[in-house]
């Protein structure tokens with residue numbers, strides 16, 4: 168499913184819709200070139216979910232945690248991993264036990280070790296237009312994507 172994001176305002180709108188359709192225990196991987204808009208989209212989703220305060224890119228910390236009443240949210244950026252084993256060394260498997268929502272930039276750096284992946288979001292820029300492709304990999308992901316498609320008709324292309 169492809170969404171065209173002509174401006175940051177479209178990203179804001181899509182993020183608000185994503186925040187409404189995703190459910191606890193959901194894992195989203197984010198792909199796309201440097202600067203394609205991965206962190207911006209995650210930041211907007213977190214704000215729409217009620218996270219307050221600064222939302223930093225996890226590039227240098229690998230993960231930034233956020234805690235809401237009903238869910239733990241983790242935003243990973245694995246760009247600096249030198250090998251996939253670091254995923255286990257850092258104990259990241261344990262982040263998937265309690266009710267969680269995980270966003271993972273550069274997930275391919277942990278090749279094969281990430282437990283469940285419900286959506287992949289690929290961000291790209293063509294002729295200066297940002298776009299966002301969402302692919303579901305689980306039944307739960309498929310159900311949430313259907314809801315998103317209904318809600319986000321105006322952004323579909």
Ligand SMILES: Nc1ncnc2c1ncn2[C@@H]1O[C@H](COP(=O)(O)OP(=O)(O)OP(=O)(O)O)[C@@H](O)[C@H]1O
Nearest residue numbers: 172173174175178200201202203204205206207297
């Ligand atoms: N839909 C959009 N329209 C216009 N500009 C955008 C859009 N989405 C993101 N940007 C801008 O693109 C820039 C880079 O975004 P961002 O840092 O989110 O990229 P990234 O994919 O996380 O990069 P990295 O791989 O370095 O982590 C930011 O300045 C952001 O404001």
Ligand SMILES: [Mg+2]
Nearest residue numbers: 205206224272
């Ligand atoms: Mg980023």
